Amino acid sequence: MAQIRLNHVTKSWGNFVGVDDFHLDIADEEFLVLLGPSGCGKTTTMRMIAGLEDPSGGEIWIGDREVTQLDPKDRDVAMVFQSYGLYPNMSVWENIRFPLKVRKVPESEHKDRVRRAAEMVELTQFLDRKPAALSGGQRQRVALARAIVREPQVFLMDEPLSNLDAKLRVSTRAQIKNLSHELKVTTIYVTHDQIEAMTLADRVVVMKAGVVQQVGTPTDIYDNPANTFVAGFIGSPAMNLMEGDLTDGTFRGENVEVTGLSGASGKVTLGFRAEDAQVAEAGQGAINAPVYSMELLGDATMVTVRAGGALVAVKAAKDYRAEIGAPVGIALPDDITHLFDATTGQRIS
Numbered sequence: 001m002a003q004i005r006l007n008h009v010t011k012s013w014g015n016f017v018g019v020d021d022f023h024l025d026i027a028d029e030e031f032l033v034l035l036g037p038s039g040c041g042k043t044t045t046m047r048m049i050a051g052l053e054d055p056s057g058g059e060i061w062i063g064d065r066e067v068t069q070l071d072p073k074d075r076d077v078a079m080v081f082q083s084y085g086l087y088p089n090m091s092v093w094e095n096i097r098f099p100l101k102v103r104k105v106p107e108s109e110h111k112d113r114v115r116r117a118a119e120m121v122e123l124t125q126f127l128d129r130k131p132a133a134l135s136g137g138q139r140q141r142v143a144l145a146r147a148i149v150r151e152p153q154v155f156l157m158d159e160p161l162s163n164l165d166a167k168l169r170v171s172t173r174a175q176i177k178n179l180s181h182e183l184k185v186t187t188i189y190v191t192h193d194q195i196e197a198m199t200l201a202d203r204v205v206v207m208k209a210g211v212v213q214q215v216g217t218p219t220d221i222y223d224n225p226a227n228t229f230v231a232g233f234i235g236s237p238a239m240n241l242m243e244g245d246l247t248d249g250t251f252r253g254e255n256v257e258v259t260g261l262s263g264a265s266g267k268v269t270l271g272f273r274a275e276d277a278q279v280a281e282a283g284q285g286a287i288n289a290p291v292y293s294m295e296l297l298g299d300a301t302m303v304t305v306r307a308g309g310a311l312v313a314v315k316a317a318k319d320y321r322a323e324i325g326a327p328v329g330i331a332l333p334d335d336i337t338h339l340f341d342a343t344t345g346q347r348i349s
């Protein structure tokens, strides 16, 4: 059992706060992803759980032990980093076995455990090779096997896929998902890639400038972003966000008028997702503007127009075509819009 508790954990250097009051319970066997842009504090948070960084305040618990002051080696966590950190002079077999030697696991267990870990990441045929004779994806799998072989209570993974090319990233991502299902080990995974977060996580923590913005399942944060930062970070494309005024249930901004809304009056940001809106005839729909660009995606056509002080994208049918500059309407069906306070960015409805 390894639930993890971060009890009001803070990290600062002088006046600079890298992680601000991080408070969260992570369930046993949960796959938790820390997501955010560069510098938001996700790696620092993970390094504090690993014991590589001392918190300035708060407590960290793993299972029923407080580990805040423990050395990394006493925390029973295994880490996988972006740089694989393999020993170049050792074979794949020796690299995977290394943690067992360090931890003085009886020799008689090594062979079985290494073989099992290697099988899980499909490395069995490479066990005699040196890392230099492996591809990037294979090296990353050696690093994974070296973490798996320890059978730790917790896996910590820091951008493990970011050195791989796009295609390999997708297949290795699927492999990590499958592994986590089999191994059932509590995992904390750091990434700035929102697609990785959405595909892998049981829950996602979105961070910005050291502060947690939202914690939720991928569906929660996609369907109900807590603020404009989360709305604009999650999704490909991210949520469309338009500036305007809300008066008596009607939102008005550049090229846009949406009726039938509720909520307070004043300056607001109105959001909607590209796939929830529909392209309509010019003069119809809530948005009316000339086509700014049209992109063929294969399975859909993305139409972009300017409205509410921003470029907004709508997913149309794959055979939809329009000239750039031609007038077009965009219909926003009921209940697809999200309202945010224009000043604070917080969700209103």
Ligand code: ATP
Pocket (backbone or CB within 6 Å): 013, 016, 017, 018, 036, 037, 038, 039, 040, 041, 042, 043, 044, 045, 192
């Ligand atoms: P990236 O994706 O770029 O790795 P991150 O979200 O993981 O970003 P962190 O590495 O956690 O970010 O860093 C958070 C903030 O803390 C950054 O602004 C960073 O510059 C700062 N920081 C990290 N280590 C130190 C340090 N030793 N002294 C001062 N500031 C630091």
